Amino acid sequence: MRVWITGAGGQLGHDLLRVLGPKHECAPFTRRELDISDPDDIRKAAAIRKPDVIVNAAAYTKVDQAEQEPTEAYRINALGASHLAMAAEEWGTKLVHVSTDYVFDGLKGIPYTERDRTCPMNVYGKSKLAGEQLVQTICSRHFIVRTSWLYGKHGNNFVTKVLAMAGSGKELAVVNDQFGSPTYTYDLAECIGRMLGTDRYGLYHVANRGFCSRWAWARAILELAGKAEVPVRPVSSDSFILPAARPAYSALGDLALRRNGFPQMRDWKSGLEHFLRNDWLTEGERR
């Protein structure tokens, strides 16, 4: 199949190309090559040959900055998604649109399923929810894939930050009152690869299984990277005043994956271990 990957310069975009590249005829577009908020860019890209599938990994992802520039967040996360949805609907193309756990307010206390009521707490989450709703309304062949706490080789993410800070030799302070499902972009890309060959359209939660606090995640990163001696102090979210509120608990349950016969994702610690061994640590650092 001919597969477009938008947001190919991002951390998920890189792993989508790594996973889908050997199996499909992929056209990866960075923001410079295809700005999803510009319908002309989308038309130009399709002038030669239209895709069978579009995987939209492009997004405005600066959660705190979005509070200051909501117009930009909505322009990309909502309008950009709607432009892709309109093109996909016109061409009879499938659209895999990636969304977020931040569509929830974090008050549920047990993993969120696809049936739970959304209630985003910040501009980023609201703009992503608007994108989901536009995709659902406009495009009949859609997969909406909500994911959470992403990390991968090509990103500035929590895992890479913890490892960088560990190198400084100082004690780390990490919040222990935010819970979620850390998800390896490679695993997410593999799941998307399984979906796009089917017509089992709809809304899916796709995250590595299980959940933990950010503090427990940091501890696991250090232990698996052979740096267990680095001290990590658990602190409350109140210690960091950030512009955007975050859900305290946004673990995702995989009801739709199971109901639709897709394999479950591996658990978050196995995904993390795989990432560190294969994508991060040098041969000498691997135990």
Ligand SMILES: NC(=O)c1ccc[n+]([C@@H]2O[C@H](COP(=O)([O-])OP(=O)(O)OC[C@H]3O[C@@H](n4cnc5c(N)ncnc54)[C@H](OP(=O)(O)O)[C@@H]3O)[C@@H](O)[C@H]2O)c1
């Ligand atoms: N990161 C997380 O923890 C997390 C959690 C849950 C859900 N998600 C969702 O997962 C998806 C992938 O996230 P990610 O972590 O891979 O994000 P990322 O690394 O920030 O990548 C997003 C990419 O989209 C590009 N982009 C921004 N505006 C664009 C536009 N108008 N047109 C085309 N490309 C544009 C960015 O380019 P520039 O860098 O040049 O702006 C960047 O390369 C997003 O939908 C995000 O909302 C992420």
